[in-house]
Amino acid sequence: MGTVVDAPVVVAEEVTENMLGGKKVTVVFVLGGPGSGKGTQCANIVEHFGFTHLSAGDLLRAEIKSGSENGTMIENMIKEGKIVPSEVTIKLLQDAMIKSENDKFLIDGFPRNEENRAAFENVTISFSLFQTKISPAFVLFFDCSEEEMERRLLGRNQGRVDDNIETIKKRFKTFVESSLPVIEHYSSKDKVKKIDAAKPILEVFEDVKAIFAPYVPKAE
Ligand SMILES: Nc1ncnc2c1ncn2[C@@H]1O[C@H](COP(=O)(O)OP(=O)(O)O)[C@@H](O)[C@H]1O
Ligand SMILES: Nc1ccn([C@H]2C[C@H](O)[C@@H](COP(=O)(O)OP(=O)(O)O)O2)c(=O)n1
Numbered sequence: 001m002g003t004v005v006d007a008p009v010v011v012a013e014e015v016t017e018n019m020l021g022g023k024k025v026t027v028v029f030v031l032g033g034p035g036s037g038k039g040t041q042c043a044n045i046v047e048h049f050g051f052t053h054l055s056a057g058d059l060l061r062a063e064i065k066s067g068s069e070n071g072t073m074i075e076n077m078i079k080e081g082k083i084v085p086s087e088v089t090i091k092l093l094q095d096a097m098i099k100s101e102n103d104k105f106l107i108d109g110f111p112r113n114e115e116n117r118a119a120f121e122n123v124t125i126s127f128s129l130f131q132t133k134i135s136p137a138f139v140l141f142f143d144c145s146e147e148e149m150e151r152r153l154l155g156r157n158q159g160r161v162d163d164n165i166e167t168i169k170k171r172f173k174t175f176v177e178s179s180l181p182v183i184e185h186y187s188s189k190d191k192v193k194k195i196d197a198a199k200p201i202l203e204v205f206e207d208v209k210a211i212f213a214p215y216v217p218k219a220e
Helices: 038-049 056-065 071-079 086-099 114-121 146-156 165-188 201-215
Strands: 014-017 026-032 052-055 104-108 130-133 138-143 192-196
Touching: 026 038, 026 165, 038 052, 038 104, 038 138, 038 201, 052 056, 052 086, 056 071, 056 086, 056 104, 086 114, 114 165, 138 165, 138 201, 146 165, 165 192, 192 201
Parallel strands: 014 130, 026 104, 026 138, 052 104, 138 192
Antiparallel strands: none
8 A cells, every 4th residue: 555645735824704804894795687787776775774885897897997907808708798707806806895994895796607606705815824704694686587687788878898789698698607506506505685676676676675674874
């Protein structure tokens, strides 16, 4: 019998729960197909419940505009309806969370695939052996038909390079193939709060409000 030599294992000195930038954070993932109304409802939640809204798509579009070295790659992925590699998106989200003075975050449009999810759950803080495991308090899922989402995206009129019928079809395919499995994963852990997002904006917000009731900010 030969000698079995174990491969060296690097172990984090400490694994913490939801600690980031010296604070304990509350994270809600906001998921749903393109055009399901995530951004619209996040704006309402910010106003009523004091969360900070971090849209993965907005952060990626800002990165393109800033002229960063990843800009062209990100733009091409977005035009093709594909998902940008996790390390890029997670760095943007992590930096924004650390920079913010808030400790309650709505993370909109993330995680969009299994790679996004697994990578975020084991974020390693740079420059240290500390590792923090960030898991969401719950996942808000806006459920809407493709027909309705297509109508909304074609009417959104924000000059986005991906709101054209050809890219929209690709985004729907990516959503079904890559994002729905993430929702199923959280569903199996009883973490998904599903909303009927086909209703008018104010009615959708009534349902959202009921879910966020435990997060009413304390009166000053
Ligand atoms: N419940 C709704 N009913 C009708 N239109 C909506 C509703 N929610 C959002 N919209 C509109 O649909 C478009 C897409 O909404 P948005 O919030 O940008 O979606 P997402 O962030 O999921 O892509 C926007 O033009 C928005 O004004
Ligand atoms: N986690 C994410 C979120 C968005 N993206 C890219 C790919 C998506 O099609 C675009 C647009 O996402 P955004 O959330 O802004 O918009 P939609 O939900 O598609 O309307 O950004 C990504 O690569 N990874």
